[in-house]
Amino acid sequence: QVQLVESGGGLVQAGGSLRLSCVASGSVFSAYHMGWYRQAPGKQRELVAHITTSGRTNYVDSVKGRFTISRDNAKNTVALQMTSLKPEDSAVYYCNAPTQLDRWGWGQGTQVTVSS
Secondary structure: OOOEEEEOOEEEEOOOOEEEEEEEOOOOHHHOOEEEEEEOOOOOOEEEEEEOOOOOEEEOHHHOOOEEEEEEHHHOEEEEEEOOOOHHHOEEEEEEOOOOHHHHOOOOOEEEEEEO
16 A cells, blocks of 8 residues: 655745655555646645656646656655745645556645735
């Protein structure tokens, strides 16, 4: 069973930056594409950044140019560097493997709150 532990969230003013980190237990991490998701109150969870096993990245339009996803397979971690944050980025952020959502479940997430 893989466990996902997210950290790094907090309260930041608009225009500020945060770096989120996710640690995945188990030795299979490097075999999976990974993503960062977010869920704001009353909204569906959405995938905002994706990184393949080879390091190719993709982003939802709303965060392109502001967020950067990276991974360190040796440390079983995936990070999300967020800059130029906006109030609409406020949400609980989660990491997961898009193909393993049903098997791995979700971690507790990390809250990001951006004040205007």
